[in-house]
Amino acid sequence: MSFFEKMKQGASDAAKKAQQTVETTRLRTQISSKEREIEKAFLLIGECVFQAHGSGNWKKSEREVVAYCEHINQLRQGIQAIEQKIKLAKNEKECRCGKVVAIDVKFCPVCGFQFEDLQRAEETDEAIQVMCRSCRNYNEVGAKFCAHCGTVI
Structure with missing residues (x-):
């Protein structure tokens, strides 16, 4: 690779990293906005409960509290x-163990x-398959033997 090709590649990598940083910052701003909405909803739930306590009628606030709770759940799903x-x-993924x-x-x-x-199963929307313990090949559900190595499933 020549000097100029290396410079060009370095500039391209820097531009990608900058774009990634801008996108990540924009998304984190959206998360912060949703978290502020959640805090507001918690405050409103507290006010509803306090007013219900003052009036002695707990049923009066139940509908509002449930609506705020549903709103909080929607916001949390949006954050996820x-x-x-x-x-x-960031070109990352999360394992089922959390890593x-x-x-x-x-x-x-x-x-x-x-x-x-x-990933292959998610991309192709294949039916659930059974993995062979021996060779880790996927087989159709209901298969008694692995189609790749012949091991009993």
Whole structure:
């Protein structure tokens, strides 16, 4: 690689990193906004409960409290979706054990979970399959023997 090609590649990498940082910051701002909405909803729940206590009629506040709780759940789900977008923007994914790893990692370094087969199944929306204990090949549900190595499933 020539000097100018290296410079060009370095500039391209820096531009990608800057774009990634801008996108991550934008998404984190959205999360902060949703967290402030959650705090407001908690305050409003407290006010509803206090007013119900003052009036002695707890049923009066129940409908409002339930509505605020549902709103909080929706906001939390939105935060989780944004956190997933941040991971994608940073080229990361989360293992089922909670470890965050690079998007191209095939096995989790903590628990050994194999990502490749899970991604392939998600991308193609295949039916649930059974994995062979011996060769880790996926087989159709109901198969008694592995189609790859012949081991009893």
